[in-house]
Every structure is written in C-alpha cells, then in structure tokens.
Amino acid sequence: MRRATINDEPRFAPEDTWAFRLIWLMVGVTVLATVVTYARLPPALTYDFTVSGLHGGLSRSITYLGFPVALIALGALAIRGADRIGLIAAVLCLTALPFAGSDLEAHAYDLPAVLGAALAAWLTTRGPAQRPVGLTAFRIAVLIALAALALPWLIAMWGAYAQDLPLVGHVIRARQPTPGDPRHVSVHLGLHEGLFGAQLAAAAVLATLRPRTRPVTFLWSLLFVYGLAVALQDGWHEQIVKRGLTDTQLPEVLHPTVGLPWLVLVACALAVQVAWFGGASPAAERASAR
Numbered sequence: 001m002r003r004a005t006i007n008d009e010p011r012f013a014p015e016d017t018w019a020f021r022l023i024w025l026m027v028g029v030t031v032l033a034t035v036v037t038y039a040r041l042p043p044a045l046t047y048d049f050t051v052s053g054l055h056g057g058l059s060r061s062i063t064y065l066g067f068p069v070a071l072i073a074l075g076a077l078a079i080r081g082a083d084r085i086g087l088i089a090a091v092l093c094l095t096a097l098p099f100a101g102s103d104l105e106a107h108a109y110d111l112p113a114v115l116g117a118a119l120a121a122w123l124t125t126r127g128p129a130q131r132p133v134g135l136t137a138f139r140i141a142v143l144i145a146l147a148a149l150a151l152p153w154l155i156a157m158w159g160a161y162a163q164d165l166p167l168v169g170h171v172i173r174a175r176q177p178t179p180g181d182p183r184h185v186s187v188h189l190g191l192h193e194g195l196f197g198a199q200l201a202a203a204a205v206l207a208t209l210r211p212r213t214r215p216v217t218f219l220w221s222l223l224f225v226y227g228l229a230v231a232l233q234d235g236w237h238e239q240i241v242k243r244g245l246t247d248t249q250l251p252e253v254l255h256p257t258v259g260l261p262w263l264v265l266v267a268c269a270l271a272v273q274v275a276w277f278g279g280a281s282p283a284a285e286r287a288s289a290r
Contacts, residue, residue, distance in 0.1 A: 046190035073120035092116025134209030194234030200227025
C-alpha cells in the first residue's frame, strides 16, 4: 500500500490519536485523584470548597472538566475539524468559558461543558494510534520540566503534602503556614491553578507534534504560553514569595484582560508559533482544508 504523503494525509491521523490518548489519560488520572481526594478530605483542608464526601469529589471534578479541560477539548476539536458532531462538542465546551474558575463547586451550567469534553475525548481517541516522529528529545525535556514544575500540585492533588514524602519534602514548601496568614498552609491540598496551567502547556506540546494550519498552531501556542504563565505565577507565589525571598509577584493572567500582561502573552504566543510549533506548509493547509 502506498504511504500517505502530507498532500493526502488526513487532518486527524494515527499520530494525533496517540498524542490525544496521552492527553486524555492525563485528564482521566486527574479526575480520579480529584474524586478520591475531595471525597476523603474535610473541605477545610482544600481551598474555597465546602462540599464533603463523594458528592464533593464529583462536584470538584465537574468544575475541573469545565476549566481547564474544556480549553483542551476546544483545541483538540480545532485539529480534528468541523463536522456536525465536532461542532456540537465545540459549542458545548464554549459554555464553560463565562464561568471558568468562578466557582469551584459544580452547578447545572457546568454540565454542557462536561458533555462537550467527553465528546471531544471520544472523537479524538478512536481508531488506530501511532507514536509520532515529532516527539523529539527537546519536547520530552519540556514535558519533564513541566512535570517538575507541577510536582507540588501533583502531590497535593492526591491529598498529601510534599513533607509527607522523602527527598522532595526537603525542597518543596507545602505544609508550612503562609506568611501573614498562618491559618493557611503554603500549598493547600486538592487542585491548583498551577496544575491546570502545566496541563494546558503539556497538552500543547503533545498536540503540535505534526504540522498544523496557522490558526490551529496559534491557538495551541496561546494555550501553551497561557498555561505556562499561570503555572509560573502560582509556583512563584507559593515557593518564592511565601518563603519570604521577595515580595514581587508575577503578573496575574488567569482571566483574560485588556492590558500589558495579556499583550505580552499574545506576543509570546506568536513567537512560540514561529520559532517552535511553526506555521503549516501550503501542502498542510490544503490537506487540512479537505
């Protein structure tokens, strides 16, 4: 059988299925950890959350699927293409954006985004999978660096403090009280915005292993830069500011605003697109337009 070239390669190929299976595995493990952690811990040990037991675990998982998972799902659907079911899934995911991060407890308005994310996961994990040649040593190193950045939040996600573990407990600040507010620990148990940012950045690294159209590469470049900025801001606050090393905070970019931080964010996304993720070649543009 003749090997497909970039001119007749489908927009969503086995390499994409492989990458998105990894992405959705990351999401699935996070959902499992969230259900377990929020079900067994009293809400006072987490952050801005009051629901206990299994109900609490499911509630926090639902809001996690609204943010950041709905953003990952929208990026996945942009790669896959706009058939009828894909458009339905995208519209469902878009309903999460007005409420992203507004309340950590689930409400009825969160359910459409959950359904949209589930549809996106189903659409992007079916069929044969093949390891992409684009998974270079550099990309693997970036993924490892993101995992290291997210380590305090990964431990907290499972309901533990870094001090509960050997080695990392001597490096990571977690159980220590927050300076000026000793009622709160430096890294609360449960989910963190920094973890969400690291997951968005990791998903962008995996989603861009093959050439894409320029609008798609810009979308994923923006998700990468946005996620990295959110993770760095959260990590800087918890591990640097709360150690008393400096009072300087990194800019808050969690919610999009018109201002210098987001102008810099967009400029950095354009730089990432050009220098790393790249614009697709004309052949890729023709292939993806089919």
